Amino acid sequence: MKDWLRKHPDVRTIRVAAADLNGQARGKRVPARFAEKVVKDGTRFPFSVLNLDIWGEDIDDSPLVFEQGDADGVLKPTERGFMPMPWLEAPTALLPIWMFRENGQPYEGDPRHALRAVVERYKARGLTPVCAMELEFFLIDDSGKTMQVPASPRSGKRRKAAETLSIRALDAFDTFFTDLYDACEAMDIPADTTTSETGLGQFEVNLMHCDDALRAADDAWLFKMLVKGLARRHGFAASFMAKPYLEYSGSGLHTHFSVLDTKGDNIFDSGGPKGTAQLRHAVAGCLNAMHDSTLLFAPHFNSYERLVPDKHAPTAISWGYENRTAAIRIPAGNPAARRIEHRVAGGDVNPYLMLAAILGAALTGIEDEIEPPPAVTGNAYAMDLPQIPASWEAAIDAFEHSDILYRFLPKELIRNLVQTKRQELHYIAELSPEERVELYLDTV
Structure with a gap:
């Protein structure tokens, strides 16, 4: 150093x-x-x-x-x-x-130590999680009374529509993204692909997979800090809040993970598309803990405006192969890279707590060798399935009274977070919708 x-x-x-x-x-x-x-x-x-x-x-x-x-x-x-x-x-x-x-x-009240403790449990079993994250965020001109997409530095124009996978949208902010990639290289943050997304002025940057879960969470935490700070230097805001615009989809933070054994082999790889029994056990563990740990995936009042049907965010506790309507997706592709994609978290999360919850839950499923329900096919929004808590208050209650969370999160951290969220729940009621947006825009 x-x-x-x-x-x-x-x-x-x-x-x-x-x-x-x-x-x-x-x-x-x-x-x-x-x-x-x-x-x-x-x-x-x-x-x-x-x-x-x-x-x-x-x-x-x-x-x-x-x-x-x-x-x-x-x-x-x-x-x-x-x-x-x-x-x-x-x-x-x-x-x-x-x-x-x-x-x-x-x-034990430090979120990074919570993740460290989960990783040590994997190490004790001779296992190493490999993680990658996809972070969505909005570029926003918040200088006026209403938020809008920033004017393009190239054309001076504002595109007032979603432009999914648009090269034009990326090129409009080429100076910002060029500076962002240079900064990621300087900070050793493994930024990979960038795409424009379905929201107004929304983009996604993928971070490369890493066999050090603490470093993966560090990368996400540092990346959020960098994007927000660099955007202000360019004259606009960048926000990871879950849902700045009610009429557009919100921002997620999707996590992909696999698990290596002592030989470096992926324990989810069966040589075929379905994956191993251990993949199913990990999925089952994630599903079992999902309801009680939703507060870590949706930690703020605004988070629950994202978790609504038909808006590209999961609402049902479900899993499926190549199914983005499910909370957990098993991507297709090379069996050696077989992995789990956890799709519940919003961009507004604490990456350390989010990853501790995902990996901790997956390990409980592996340890207990439990089986998940059948994988869903088709539209999970239209099915009669167990649901993720639909409100912040319900998620706080579920988190506070959970039994399973104590298997992988410290008691002191659970107590501290419940007290924090109950205080925020009380005072957020005093704010107008505009004041709530102003609160979350720069903080989360």
Whole structure:
């Protein structure tokens, strides 16, 4: 890490930042000349900082605040190390950190540690998850009273219709996407294909698969930070909120994963299109936990405006082969790459918690060797199937009273997140629809 700073003498300040439960970056600005101290000793801030609400406020009656004297945790650099922040004017470095207790034990309320614990359970069985994510987002001109697609820097015109897989839509913002790919390369984020999507000014960027689940979640967290910051530098907003426009489809964050054994072989590969028994067990585990873990896939009020029938987001707890109306899709293709696509999450999620929920649930299915219901064919929206919670309040209730989630998520994290979401649920009722959009547009 010290070598990175020596190679970048123009960097004058650093940011040290950890993800809170909402995926917000919380941390400090430090002059570069004191960076080595941070690398060696870490930094400190209260445990409660990883448990703030979406406005950045303390949680009322949280035991982390006055009951425990608002005690500090110790935050240490993750294995990611320093990276540039290309969306800022001055040369600046970001150092991702995560939280530990004074005795060196991981703090269980840290979402990155929740994912680490799930990955360690896989490792104990000689298994390695391989993950890739697809992130959808909107480019938005929010300078006026109503949101609209930004004017193209090339033509000055605004396209007021969805342009699915349109090369013209991509070319209209070529300068932005060229800068985005350059920034991803500088930050070592494996950005692959970009497409225009079905929403107004909506795009999707795929991140390459990775056999380190923590790094995959890091990539998604950092990518969201980068896209939002870089868009502002270009004069418009980028938003991962689930549903900025009610009349268009929302933004998802689809996760693809397979699992390797100690030989490096994909345990889902049967040599044919259907996959192995272990693939079915993993699917069953995901389906069994889906209702109770929906809060991690749809964590905000606005999230549930995306999860409606016939809008390219799943509503039924179901799975199928090559079926995008189902919550879980098994893509076709080379059997050696057989994988599961989990399609429930919106773009507004905390990637660490989302991935911990998906991989944790899949592992319970593998461990218990349970079988899923029959795969659906045709339109899952039109079938009589168990449903994902249709409201934020119902999802909070299901998460709070779940039994299965305790198999792969820490009790303290579950408690903290429930308190956070109940506080947000209370105060969101005081906001107008316009104020809710303003709240979520830049935060999530």
